Amino acid sequence: DSGVTQTPKHLITATGQRVTLRCSPRSGDLSVYWYQQSLDQGLQFLIQYYNGEERAKGNILERFSAQQFPDLHSELNLSSLELGDSALYFCASSVSTQGDTQYFGPGTRLTVL
């Protein structure tokens, strides 16, 4: 158990819909990262938040957005869903010193039908 929790574990929805994925970091970790794992693109960094502020952006679509709340939990919002958005979405957290280990949650498996 990494100490990072993600809900829900599974999500099945239809094209065009909007979903919210939730992540609670390990106690004491200020940074939260979101990654997408798909068969065709592998593991890709989406976005990082540090203590409530956006720190870095990766290959995140404009239809996707995220935020980190004062209690440090984070939410990833995916809208106008397409079939290609079906993937495993991981949240990771770290204290946020360079080279810190990122601890990964169990992931949310999103299926878009």
Next chain:
Amino acid sequence: AQSVTQLDSQVPVFEEAPVELRCNYSSSVSVYLFWYVQYPNQGLQLLLKYLSGSTLVKGINGFEAEFNKSQTSFHLRKPSVHISDTAEYFCAVSRMDSSYKLIFGSGTRLLVRP
């Protein structure tokens, strides 16, 4: 930009045999190096990481990796594998300067046979 290449998509090996999973990286700046393992239906777990110092890094579950700067490689090794080592292994890098994001390789599936 950084990139990570894991040349072997799958490595089959018999139980108790040694194994090496290869990882090469490309970067114009200095990077930290990581190996993560993903068991079926689970998240990623850190095996080991190289930040600085000794180029031979020991990790959990008997794994070790050697950083070779001249060959830009960070190969993962285990002298004797177990059935329970069957999993997907990911090599990753992150820049030393400002960005903490991990750039992952495509993964190597280690399949340990009895």
